[in-house]
Amino acid sequence: MVAVTGAMPTDPERSRRTGDLVTAAARGDDAAWKALVEQFSGLIWSVTRAYRLASADAADVFQVTWLRLAEHIGRLEHPEHVGAWLATTARREALRASRASARVVLTDDDAVFDAREAGGETPEQAVLRSERADQLWRAFRTLPARCQMLLRLLMATPPPSYTEVAAALDRPVGSIGPTRARCLRLLREKLA
Amino acid sequence: MTYLWASGVLISYERQDRRRDVHDGPDDTRLEEELRELAARLEPVPDRLVQSALDAYAWRTIDAELAELAFDSLADQDAAALVRGQQQERLLSFRAAGLTIEVEVTAAGPARRLIGQLVPPRRAEVEIRHRDEVVTVATDEFGRFTADRIPSGPVSLRLGPTPGEGRSAVVTEWIPI
Numbered sequence: 194m195v196a197v198t199g200a201m202p203t204d205p206e207r208s209r210r211t212g213d214l215v216t217a218a219a220r221g222d223d224a225a226w227k228a229l230v231e232q233f234s235g236l237i238w239s240v241t242r243a244y245r246l247a248s249a250d251a252a253d254v255f256q257v258t259w260l261r262l263a264e265h266i267g268r269l270e271h272p273e274h275v276g277a278w279l280a281t282t283a284r285r286e287a288l289r290a291s292r293a294s295a296r297v298v299l300t301d302d303d304a305v306f307d308a309r310e311a312g313g314e315t316p317e318q319a320v321l322r323s324e325r326a327d328q329l330w331r332a333f334r335t336l337p338a339r340c341q342m343l344l345r346l347l348m349a350t351p352p353p354s355y356t357e358v359a360a361a362l363d364r365p366v367g368s369i370g371p372t373r374a375r376c377l378r379l380l381r382e383k384l385a
Numbered sequence: 386m387t388y389l390w391a392s393g394v395l396i397s398y399e400r401q402d403r404r405r406d407v408h409d410g411p412d413d414t415r416l417e418e419e420l421r422e423l424a425a426r427l428e429p430v431p432d433r434l435v436q437s438a439l440d441a442y443a444w445r446t447i448d449a450e451l452a453e454l455a456f457d458s459l460a461d462q463d464a465a466a467l468v469r470g471q472q473q474e475r476l477l478s479f480r481a482a483g484l485t486i487e488v489e490v491t492a493a494g495p496a497r498r499l500i501g502q503l504v505p506p507r508r509a510e511v512e513i514r515h516r517d518e519v520v521t522v523a524t525d526e527f528g529r530f531t532a533d534r535i536p537s538g539p540v541s542l543r544l545g546p547t548p549g550e551g552r553s554a555v556v557t558e559w560i561p562i
Contacts, residue, residue: 218442226442234438238430253561255434256516257539259441260559264451264541289460290561320426329423347417348424355402366402374408377416 212273219267230259232351233279239349240283240361243342250290258283276353280360332383340376347373437516444514449543449554452479452486457560479542479557486542486555490562497535497562501542503528512543537562 211232217225237258241251261282262275269278321327333341346358359366403409456478479486485504490497503509506528513520513532516539524530540562544555 223442227439230435230438234430234435238428238434239424242424242428252431252434252437253538255430256437256441257559257561259438260444260539260541263441263445264556264559266445267447268451286561289457293459317427320423326423326426329419330427333420344417344420345424348420350421350425352403352417352421355406370406370408373406373417374410374413377413381412381416 209273211275212271215266215269215272215275219272229262229275233276235349235351236276236346236353236357236361237279237283239346239353240280240287243345243361244284244287244291246287246290247294250287250294254283254286254290257286274356276357277360280353280357281363284361284363328384332380335383336376336379339372340379343369343372344376344380440517444541444559446543446554446556449556450481450552452481452484452542452555452557454478454558454560455480455485475562477560477562481555484544484555486544486557488542492537493534495537496533497537497540499530499532499535499540499562501530501532503530503544509544509547512545513540514543515540535562 214225214229214232218229234255237255238251241254246254258279262279265278269275271278321330333344336344343358343362346353346361353361355366355369358369454477456476458476475490477488477490479488483505487502487504489500491500492498499513501511501524503511503524506526507524508526508528509524511522511524511530511532513522513535515535520532520535522530522532538561539559541559542557546552546554
């Protein structure tokens with residue numbers, strides 16, 4: 194990966210790039226698919242985290258979202274909005290999964306299951322040995338559920354657009370900025 | 386401003402519609418960035434899932450008709466019925482033009498049993514596609530089929546083309562079972 198600097202592209206330009214990737218992937222371009230996976234895996238994963246899915250459900254939702262895209266890639270009406278399409282698909286599947294598991298058993302957040310299986314110190318324990326990280330994570334976990342959900346989506350890497358976050362929450366895009374400001378202010382108060 | 390050069394494609398590292406947020410301030414941007422770094426370290430996307438997303442591309446079908454999920458008892462039945470019933474089987478219905486595929490899913494430990502029906506009934510080979518395998522079963526004269534020991538996880542059914550009827554292949558929407 195090479196970081197370069199330059200002027201920001203305009204909105205339509207960025208959308209066109211994403212749209213071009215979709216069109217290329219629909220034509221069979223492996224590299225374009227890979228670029229989409231790199232661009233949007235973080236967003237889809239953050240949807241499974243925001244909805245607090247257990248590990249098996251999170252894996253199902255993540256996989257089925259990409260399988261759906263593979264099937265729909267040549268049929269998307271707005272290829273340039275594929276991020277919002279993925280976020281919407283992941284949200285619907287997350288809700289389906291929580292409905293299914295609500296009947297079985299409620300599972301605690303186990304995002305670090307991979308490490309636990311491997312034994313030894315979990316990444317969580319290693320990271321949280323830093324005092325600031327520990328403080329920040331604890332404060333985050335005491336925020337109202339609505340705030341945790343919104344922030345967990347915004348925390349995706351690379352940063353998702355507000356349009357994509359709004360699609361993941363099924364909320365109006367205009368509500369994202371004000372709610373984000375309120376939740377970050379609350380978090381800052383808890384840290385003070 | 387930073388961009389990432391990934392797979393030969395320039396990706397903007399900052400999403401544009403955020404820049405119009407009048408509520409945003411430098412403190413907010415910094416705090417969100419700090420949270421992002423923490424999330425990336427605490428809850429990274431598992432590598433095996435990234436690999437599964439790359440592999441998903443191989444399942445892409447060309448020229449197949451898509452049978453959309455029209456009914457899922459899990460999602461479409463009212464919550465009260467779900468709680469009352471504690472039903473063991475799940476009913477799925479996929480619809481394409483002039484064809485419905487009904488599937489009943491029952492759990493047997495970690496595996497699933499599928500009992501299906503094509504409407505209108507016809508003899509056909511049904512491919513059950515799950516993760517890295519395809520299981521093929523044949524329908525009987527009434528359009529019924531059964532498949533045992535399908536692992537839980539995403540699944541999709543495929544019916545081959547029937548040139549006699551001028552019908553292309555049909556694939557169902559992927560769904561976790």
